[in-house]
Amino acid sequence: xxxxxxxxxxxxxxxxxxxxxxxxxxxxxxxxxxxxxxxxxxxxxxxxxxxxxxxxxxxxxxxxxxxxxxxxxxxxxxxxxxxxxxxxxxxxxxxxxxxxxxxxxxxxxxxxxxxxxxxxxxxxxxxxxxxxxxxxxxxxxxxxxxxxxxxxxxxxxxxxxxxxxxxxxxxxxxxxxxxxxxxxxxxxxxxxxxxxxxxxxxxxxxxxxxxxxxxxxxxxxxxxxxxxxxxxxxxxxxxxxxxxxxxxxxxxxxxxxxxxxxxxxxxxxxxxxxxxxxxxxxxxxxxxxxxxxxxxxxxxxxxxxxxxxxxxxxxxxxxxxxx
Amino acid sequence: xxxxxxxxxxxxxxxxxxxxxxxxxxxxxxxxxxxxxxxxxxxxxxxxxxxxxxxxxxxxxxxxxxxxxxxxxxxxxxxxxxxxxxxxxxxxxxxxxxxxxxxxxxxxxxxxxxxxxxxxxxxxxxxxxxxxxxxxxxxxxxxxxxxxxxxxxxxxxxxxxxxxxxxxxxxxxxxxxxxxxxxxxxxxxxxxxxxxxxxxxxxxxxxxxxxxxxxxxxxxxxxxxxxxxxxxxxxxxxxxxxxxxxxxxxxxxxxxxxxxxxxxxxxxxxxxxxxxxxxxxxxxxxxxxxxxxxxxxxxxxxxxxxxxxxxxxxxxxxxxxxx
Numbered sequence: 001x002x003x004x005x006x007x008x009x010x011x012x013x014x015x016x017x018x019x020x021x022x023x024x025x026x027x028x029x030x031x032x033x034x035x036x037x038x039x040x041x042x043x044x045x046x047x048x049x050x051x052x053x054x055x056x057x058x059x060x061x062x063x064x065x066x067x068x069x070x071x072x073x074x075x076x077x078x079x080x081x082x083x084x085x086x087x088x089x090x091x092x093x094x095x096x097x098x099x100x101x102x103x104x105x106x107x108x109x110x111x112x113x114x115x116x117x118x119x120x121x122x123x124x125x126x127x128x129x130x131x132x133x134x135x136x137x138x139x140x141x142x143x144x145x146x147x148x149x150x151x152x153x154x155x156x157x158x159x160x161x162x163x164x165x166x167x168x169x170x171x172x173x174x175x176x177x178x179x180x181x182x183x184x185x186x187x188x189x190x191x192x193x194x195x196x197x198x199x200x201x202x203x204x205x206x207x208x209x210x211x212x213x214x215x216x217x218x219x220x221x222x223x224x225x226x227x228x229x230x231x232x233x234x235x236x237x238x239x240x241x242x243x244x245x246x247x248x249x250x251x252x253x254x255x256x257x258x259x260x261x262x263x264x265x266x267x268x269x270x271x272x273x274x275x276x277x278x279x280x281x282x283x284x285x286x287x288x289x290x291x292x293x294x295x296x297x298x299x300x301x302x303x304x305x306x307x308x309x310x311x312x313x314x315x316x317x318x319x320x321x322x323x
Numbered sequence: 324x325x326x327x328x329x330x331x332x333x334x335x336x337x338x339x340x341x342x343x344x345x346x347x348x349x350x351x352x353x354x355x356x357x358x359x360x361x362x363x364x365x366x367x368x369x370x371x372x373x374x375x376x377x378x379x380x381x382x383x384x385x386x387x388x389x390x391x392x393x394x395x396x397x398x399x400x401x402x403x404x405x406x407x408x409x410x411x412x413x414x415x416x417x418x419x420x421x422x423x424x425x426x427x428x429x430x431x432x433x434x435x436x437x438x439x440x441x442x443x444x445x446x447x448x449x450x451x452x453x454x455x456x457x458x459x460x461x462x463x464x465x466x467x468x469x470x471x472x473x474x475x476x477x478x479x480x481x482x483x484x485x486x487x488x489x490x491x492x493x494x495x496x497x498x499x500x501x502x503x504x505x506x507x508x509x510x511x512x513x514x515x516x517x518x519x520x521x522x523x524x525x526x527x528x529x530x531x532x533x534x535x536x537x538x539x540x541x542x543x544x545x546x547x548x549x550x551x552x553x554x555x556x557x558x559x560x561x562x563x564x565x566x567x568x569x570x571x572x573x574x575x576x577x578x579x580x581x582x583x584x585x586x587x588x589x590x591x592x593x594x595x596x597x598x599x600x601x602x603x604x605x606x607x608x609x610x611x612x613x614x615x616x617x618x619x620x621x622x623x624x625x626x627x628x629x630x631x632x633x634x635x636x637x638x639x640x641x642x643x644x645x646x
Binding site: 161162163164165166167194195196198199200201224225226227228230231233234235261265268271272275276277278305306307310313314315 | 490548598
């Protein structure tokens with residue numbers, strides 16, 4: 001986001017953001033619930049989050065509708081979301097075909113999942129890791145031809161362990177991230193797809209990633225499966241990570257990673273950073289209000305979050321944190 | 324705990340612990356649920372946690388039974404818990420009278436809560452902060468006469484904010500901790516009684532505490548009210564704190580601090596440290612098993628914990644963490 005975009009935004013949190021909260025709920029969250037949220041409801045939710053100051057949202061996954069019916073309206077959601085001023089509209093694409101559709105719909109940013117776990121790669125995309133790097137290369141070529149201004153990120157999934165395979169060697173994770181950038185990704189981030197990460201490992205891996213890739217080291221995508229989500233984000237922040245994936249209401253998981261559950265809750269993550277004096281650009285009260293749009297679109301589905309349940313501390317003034 | 328005690332313990336986690344997990348469930352947890360756990364059930368739970376390698380447990384609060392009927396059996400619980408080999412049996416005492424009863428029962432360690440919030444101090448113990456420091460001095464005098472070998476710790480409650488008062492000035496927190504040590508406490512720790520703390524604040528306050536008190540800087544007592552409990556423990560660990568209060572099943576709160584809820588879950592905290600390669604001396608499988616004794620003693624009461632729900636990661640071997 002540019003300075004101009006920020007000051008045009010309606011956010012009441014007026015300091016320039018130090019971290020970027022990349023909301024993945026409409027993709028990671030909605031793909032993992034049985035109910036399909038209607039397109040209009042998705043847009044109302046995306047709009048509500050945008051009003052709170054969220055400036056990057058992964059709104060859809062371009063996969064065959066027979067595999068993920070919840071994502072059948074991906075092109076429509078992207079087209080409509082791009083009408084929101086100052087919002088970076090992101091989509092997940094597992095292959096060149098998906099990337100073509102996403103670019104045709106006018107997406108602003110592409111993310112490609114590349115599994116570090118051999119077992120998860122086969123289960124998730126029915127490709128080996130090497131085949132996925134080749135797929136990423138094809139996507140990068142396409143992007144260069146059709147939309148050179150659209151950033152392309154690789155998300156190294158199961159980077160901290162895998163429910164199918166168990167341990168994932170750290171050398172393999174880092175090597176894969178480097179291969180992804182060599183194949184044409186602008187950056188590579190690390191995803192704790194199944195909630196196995198711990199803060200020491202997060203520090204170690206992001207430190208290595210940054211040593212290898214410098215500014216091409218990408219986002220931290222953490223799950224809260226074992227309660228360590230925020231501690232892992234803190235560890236990543238302290239290693240210099242400045243983009244954090246999170247999901248409103250803690251929705252999320254991976255349909256092809258058994259036992260994966262709950263992304264880091266956006267509300268709790270924003271509260272942690274703002275309480276620390278780290279500006280997110282997101283207005284906490286408006287973010288809390290956006291939960292109503294999520295719940296209206298998924299009636300009966302459980303929605304999580306400790307800060308929304310407990311409320312903000314007495315006398316808490318956003319942006320007034322002692323730093 | 325001495326090296327001898329550790330090697331006599333049944334724990335399967337054989338490395339010498341780097342952090343001390345101080346279990347507060349039988350006091351902080353049980354005082355905040357409506358049901359009174361029967362004495363025998365309390366002992367079965369305490370024994371089960373002791374079997375897992377927990378070496379310090381706050382087993383009771385010596386307060387009038389008409390105020391906290393859940394703690395009416397405090398003396399009996401202390402007496403019986405002191406039979407467990409290698410366990411430091413701790414009790415909370417709000418005044419000299421309570422300390423007399425706790426020492427008579429044979430307690431190994433005393434903790435005195437001293438509120439940094441003026442409003443919480445009056446609500447919790449109906450005394451000003453200055454009056455509580457004098458009470459602590461009386462307890463320290465008593466301890467010197469009757470049981471000079473029994474350590475005395477002050478727990479500075481509402482050290483990170485207060486639901487009644489809002490912000491609690493950091494200078495006042497540190498000054499109070501210093502006054503407590505001057506009045507005779509062996510150490511002073513900081514408690515986030517109502518779950519307002521954030522990692523930056525935790526770092527700042529423990530750094531100042533350590534600068535003022537050196538080795539007399541005590542435990543971190545964190546609540547998970549807004550989901551930041553483990554992140555706050557991580558921040559405290561990184562500032563050199565080595566004793567952490569936690570409560571099995573995340574029970575806890577303060578009956579006189581509205582909105583206080585859930586201590587840091589012992590199971591999640593032990594998992595975080597062990598996964599990081601920081602030895603706790605606690606066997607995770609046995610700790611999980613101890614939940615059955617808690618649940619049997621409080622039928623129908625909700626018990627929390629993300630790691631117990633999700634299970635340990637595939638292939639996770641305690642003590643084998645890459646460090």
